[in-house]
Amino acid sequence: MARIPGQQNRTIGTASPNFDTANPAYIRKYLRTYGLTPPRRETYEVQKTRCLQQLALKTTDIDKFLYLSTLRKNNVHLFYRLVTDHLKELTPLIYTPVVGEACQRWSEIYQQPEGMYLSWEDRGNLAAVIANWPQPNVEITCITDGSRILGLGDLGINGMGIPIGKLALYTACAGIRPEATLPLTLDLGTGNKAFREDPLYMGSRHDKISPEEEREFMDELMTALTERWPGIVIQFEDFKNPFPALERYRHTYTCFNDDIQGTGAVILGGVINAVKRSGLPCKDHRAVFLGAGSAGVGVAKQIVQFFMREGMTENEARACFYLVDTKGLVTADRGDKLADHKIYFARTDNNGQQFKTLEEVIEHVHPTMLMGLSTLGGVFTPQILNKMAEWNTHPIIFPLSNPSSKSECDFESAITHTDGRALFASGSPFQPFLFTNSAGETRTYYPGQGNNMYVFPGIGLGTILSKAVEVTDAMIYASGEAVAEALTPEEIELGYLYPDITRIRNVSVVVARKVIRAAQKDKVDRENALSNLDDAALDAWIRARMYDPHAEVRSLEREVGALLSSLGTPSPVNGQSYFEPHSRL
Ligand SMILES: NC(=O)c1ccc[n+]([C@@H]2O[C@H](COP(=O)([O-])OP(=O)(O)OC[C@H]3O[C@@H](n4cnc5c(N)ncnc54)[C@H](OP(=O)(O)O)[C@@H]3O)[C@@H](O)[C@H]2O)c1
Ligand SMILES: O=C(O)C[C@H](O)C(=O)O
Numbered sequence: 001m002a003r004i005p006g007q008q009n010r011t012i013g014t015a016s017p018n019f020d021t022a023n024p025a026y027i028r029k030y031l032r033t034y035g036l037t038p039p040r041r042e043t044y045e046v047q048k049t050r051c052l053q054q055l056a057l058k059t060t061d062i063d064k065f066l067y068l069s070t071l072r073k074n075n076v077h078l079f080y081r082l083v084t085d086h087l088k089e090l091t092p093l094i095y096t097p098v099v100g101e102a103c104q105r106w107s108e109i110y111q112q113p114e115g116m117y118l119s120w121e122d123r124g125n126l127a128a129v130i131a132n133w134p135q136p137n138v139e140i141t142c143i144t145d146g147s148r149i150l151g152l153g154d155l156g157i158n159g160m161g162i163p164i165g166k167l168a169l170y171t172a173c174a175g176i177r178p179e180a181t182l183p184l185t186l187d188l189g190t191g192n193k194a195f196r197e198d199p200l201y202m203g204s205r206h207d208k209i210s211p212e213e214e215r216e217f218m219d220e221l222m223t224a225l226t227e228r229w230p231g232i233v234i235q236f237e238d239f240k241n242p243f244p245a246l247e248r249y250r251h252t253y254t255c256f257n258d259d260i261q262g263t264g265a266v267i268l269g270g271v272i273n274a275v276k277r278s279g280l281p282c283k284d285h286r287a288v289f290l291g292a293g294s295a296g297v298g299v300a301k302q303i304v305q306f307f308m309r310e311g312m313t314e315n316e317a318r319a320c321f322y323l324v325d326t327k328g329l330v331t332a333d334r335g336d337k338l339a340d341h342k343i344y345f346a347r348t349d350n351n352g353q354q355f356k357t358l359e360e361v362i363e364h365v366h367p368t369m370l371m372g373l374s375t376l377g378g379v380f381t382p383q384i385l386n387k388m389a390e391w392n393t394h395p396i397i398f399p400l401s402n403p404s405s406k407s408e409c410d411f412e413s414a415i416t417h418t419d420g421r422a423l424f425a426s427g428s429p430f431q432p433f434l435f436t437n438s439a440g441e442t443r444t445y446y447p448g449q450g451n452n453m454y455v456f457p458g459i460g461l462g463t464i465l466s467k468a469v470e471v472t473d474a475m476i477y478a479s480g481e482a483v484a485e486a487l488t489p490e491e492i493e494l495g496y497l498y499p500d501i502t503r504i505r506n507v508s509v510v511v512a513r514k515v516i517r518a519a520q521k522d523k524v525d526r527e528n529a530l531s532n533l534d535d536a537a538l539d540a541w542i543r544a545r546m547y548d549p550h551a552e553v554r555s556l557e558r559e560v561g562a563l564l565s566s567l568g569t570p571s572p573v574n575g576q577s578y579f580e581p582h583s584r585l
């Protein structure tokens with residue numbers, strides 16, 4: 001992966017130099033940060049102690065979020081050292097769920113530029129605005145228009161927290177260099193009247209532009225991005241209606257939609273493991289989905305693919321799915337005009353009967369799986385969970401809406417009301433739970449986190465490294481399968497459906513490898529030499545290209561050392577400096 005040498009080695013967002021107090025004096029001189037930080041060269045242990053102490057002094061989640069944002073801005077490598085070492089504790093603070101509150105309050109808490117904003121008013125000049133981004137070698141961008149931020153609705157440009165958070169995970173979880181990432185928020189107006197009237201709101205104060213205008217804007221954007229950074233991977237995120245853009249661009253640009261495809265893949269991974277654990281063959285499963293939007297349809301379609309690989313026909317597989325939206329069960333004869341993305345799953349076996357509520361649908365279906373992608377917190381009530389436990393030995397209960405307040409139920413409720421038999425995964429993290437079941441057995445239950453964070457970093461990494469010209473369906477499917485296969489025997493023993501989050505960098509290597517293999521099979525890769533590597537060699541090749549924040553000082557030392565010897569200057573020994581503080585290289 002390209003890196004930006006020496007003095008140009010800037011951190012994400014607006015250009016700020018590398019102020020890492022782990023750098024020895026001669027590196028500081030080289031970077032011209034010498035004298036700008038306290039003199040002592042620090043070990044990571046010391047840096048970490050200070051940061052964790054400072055973090056502990058912050059009493060609210062938002063204060064912790066802001067502290068970590070500032071750390072990322074001022075000492076990017078230290079920030080990533082901390083995050084990679086404390087993924088379990090810090091991911092919820094820089095990503096879901098706290099990023100949800102940060103987006104709701106973005107205009108109030110805003111302190112510093114960290115991504116790029118492009119407005120409808122900039123149309124015709126997008127390339128010129130994009131030219132302002134200070135980093136020359138962007139490899140991946142995450143774009144939102146803020147119109148559906150998690151389950152929190154239209155937050156306009158306040159949605160910027162999402163691309164920043166997602167790209168931070170690309171770096172922490174898959175080792176894509178921070179300066180190779182571009183958080184991008186489109187200011188295309190907002191339907192959020194309260195924001196439009198809020199004096200602190202920092203976006204345009206008009207209503208959302210029309211779909212035709214949006215298409216025109218997006219066409220210009222896609223051209224401008226790929227002209228500046230040919231081969232850039234483009235991830236669409238949290239658009240209210242993302243299907244048209246995905247269809248329009250997926251075969252022309254290297255892009256994917258995380259809410260449709262990333263979510264589909266990650267839940268596929270959890271479902272592969274849950275179906276195994278349920279003891280029922282695929283053909284005996286019936287899935288009720290509350291939510292028939294981007295995520296609901298994306299997930300259901302991936303599971304259809306899994307059922308087909310297990311020997312069912314497409315029609316048999318599709319018949320296992322019952323999608324529910326604001327009007328009730330999605331049927332072909334419901335009387336309303338179904339959105340295009342729902343038609344595939346519209347039921348035709350309802351004999352004219354319509355089912356208006358989730359309760360009615362589950363009574364009709366007696367599902368084995370209950371999926372929540374509805375943004376409706378708490379809607380999987382104790383009564384519904386009790387029914388699921390009555391009908392199934394191991395009901396599959398996946399309340400996947402984010403953030404935590406929108407989760408269709410919490411972990412404690414799912415375990416308590418199924419007598420500990422639920423196979424559970426949620427979009428937002430929950431704590432493990434100690435529970436005694438009706439047989440008097442007490443044990444700790446571990447929740448799965450079915451969040452696309454398990455796949456999008458590896459999809460991005462595999463796509464970048466294989467130089468794929470498009471992200472194919474097989475690449476997406478492969479990422480979900482990789483997650484399912486990544487469980488260790490110990491994790492299986494503990495009842496996990498997803499690998500422990502602390503292993504995510506290893507999981508991302510496997511995801512990236514499988515994505516690369518699928519790209520090779522589909523002949524969309526351009527890094528052809530990778531076909532000659534066996535899996536172990538490919539894993540090693542991938543690992544060698546991952547940004548490791550712990551190795552950053554060493555790699556700067558190597559870089560400067562190489563530069564010095566090319567200039568005929570001896571390398572620094574034992575930290576001894578060969579530079580005058582203001583000397584120029
Ligand atoms: N775990 C993860 O990794 C992950 C990934 C992506 C998304 N999500 C979460 O999934 C949720 C949905 O995202 P999305 O992109 O699919 O949003 P979306 O496209 O807006 O879809 C929401 C769906 O929920 C339905 N719905 C809303 N209110 C309802 C109600 N009162 N009764 C019944 N159905 C209702 C909507 O019905 P209509 O179609 O009739 O409007 C729509 O089908 C969000 O909370 C998001 O955070 C989680
Ligand atoms: O952002 C997340 O945590 C997952 C997902 O992309 C969502 O929209 O909820």
Ligand SMILES: [Mg+2]
Nearest residue numbers: 237238258259
């Ligand atoms: Mg999303």
